[in-house]
Amino acid sequence: MAEVKSMFWEVRPKQGQLSIEDVNTMVLCKPKLLPLKSLTLEKLEKMQQAAQNTTHQQEMAEKEKQ
Template sequence: MNDLQKEMLTKLKEIIPHNGLIFSESDTNKEILCKPKILPLKSLTLLKLEELEKQMLNQIKDKPKDN
């Protein structure tokens, strides 16, 4: 900082409003992160659909050909 900047900073006055809201920053309102939730890679519905698909494929394979 040069001398002019230092001089300007010393001349600045703090202005406090007489009415209205006053905003201030404090460390009390820090964000708190939750623990990560472990989710299954496949949903129950997808697992059921895959099981049904396997059953259908097995039924098709087991069916004798009528040609």
């Protein structure tokens, strides 16, 4: 096989210890908490509660008139 010449070459220290810094390790991060209810669902529940309150007030007003 033909030898491929590279423009990069290895450099090894003549003294000391050879260390490799590119080691893949697990990194822990903060957990991402998701809301139990979506914002849309909360808005719909508020709208439904408001509608129930208005109908309840109208029914009470009709009972007072009678």
